[in-house]
Amino acid sequence: MLLKNKVKQMDPTELEEKLSQAVIIFRFITDKDVFNNFYLKLMTTRLLQDQSTSADAEGSIISKLKECCGVEYSSKLQRVYQDIRLSEELDGLFKNAVDMSIELTVKVISGSASPFGNVNCTFTIPEELGSGISSYQAFYINKHQGRKLTWVYAKSRGDIQYRCPNGKNFVFTASVFQMAIMLLFNRYDEMSIEDIQKNTDIKVELLVQILKIFLKVKLLLCVASTKDESELKATDVMKLNTNYKNKKLRININVPIKTVDKEDDERTHRQIDESRKFVIEAAIVRIMKMRKSLKHQELVGEVLNHIGAKFSPTVPMIKKGIEELIQREYLERDATTRDVLNYLA
Known part of the structure; x- marks a missing residue:
């Protein structure tokens, strides 16, 4: 929790002291390999989602773990940390070199250090996002001959604006899967779950859970025969809520999915x-x-x-x-x- 930016900002000296205390507790952990694997995943997520208190604090805890357990123990943590820092430099070069219609930020992590492995997810990227991805792919390959980029869509997110017919504009922070679904309603007034699945290629089990999030926040409405939204069927029809209301104009719907x-x-x-x-x-x-x-x-x-x-x-x-x-x-x-x-x- 000390390293999440939602935590009340501490004085750097106080934060450093708290991190040192945390490492003292860490020394008493028996299964340090379990801690390492889960910490790597949490740290990577913080850095990818810009949720970290500070890059310096992340680097400090890695140094403390290295001092405590050695170079091998902290090697993947260090690699991910360095990759993220290098990605920021590369991102600046990309934005100077390529004129984009959308704002795109890409963070590249070495496959050997990534805690996500080969995330097995099927997905068809929407045209609105595809051109940006293709541009970055060409830019990156030109910079690094012989390398290959694997896009981890399951860990990607973005901001998407909804110009609601009731006159209000909302900005949603959404997963790329959620963005793909929302973009479909630029072309269709209503869509069955089956048609949404065919257009996005998202696995049915995951798609249903994503749609339940939309239904919960009332951004999408179910207009088919299903009365119990917890039991969605492939034939159920979804439509965009054209009278969406929220006191907030910026809403985060990129929430964790249990499965x-x-x-x-x-x-x-x-x-x-x-x-x-x-x-x-x-x-x-x-x-x-x-x-x-x-x-x-x-x-x-x-x-x-x-x-x-x-x-x-x-x-x-x-x-x-x-x-x-x-x-x-x-x-x-x-x-x-x-x-x-x-x-x-």
Whole structure:
């Protein structure tokens, strides 16, 4: 919370003191790898959405984590932080070089450091946004030959103006998916959910949840037979609320979607499990390469000591790692003493 810009602004000295106190607490966390993965995701989101207290504060906490846990632990955090800073410079060059009809800001993060991985989402970018994306793509490739950009639309957002027929103008901060849906109503008075899906290519499960947000804020109205808006059907018809009212002229509808957050968390946990598997196996190989032969229980104990600073592996996790390495012929059971393991060079 200290690093979110919604938090009451602190004096830089006070903020630095609070961050130092937070790192003291961090030292007592057992599973530091779990913290690292989720912190990376939260930090990246703050930087992408311009929600950070300050770039200096983000850099300060990375330095403190590096001092506490080493370069390897903080490497992805540092990479994302640097990528975002470089993106700001690149964005300035792009805006000077290309005349755009819309304001476009792009932030580029190295795929190897991104906490979002290959976000599996289908989406057809609307024409109104497509030209800007194509322009940036051409600009970037010209600057960085051989690189490839993968657009993470699920983490993108923008401001879109609604000139309401009742005479009022509203500005909505919306996800790119929400923007694509709203832009459809420049061309159509009414659309079924099925037609919206065909035009945007957004997965049905996600689309329904996005539409429920529109219905909740009464920006879209359901005009079909469905009485219970919690049970939307593909044939239900949506129309823009031409008499939309709100005391605020700027409204944020880019709110978290539970299933998306759940999928993000599940993906993060899978990444942690996969990373732990490699850490355990690497520790076993390093220990056995040095010791050549060890009793099974002794090896388990040494692995626990070796990686205890990163996370607390369970004995079954270590045993599974040993079995996998036996199958891949890194280790073998001693022919005469079955509880002894030998390293195969």
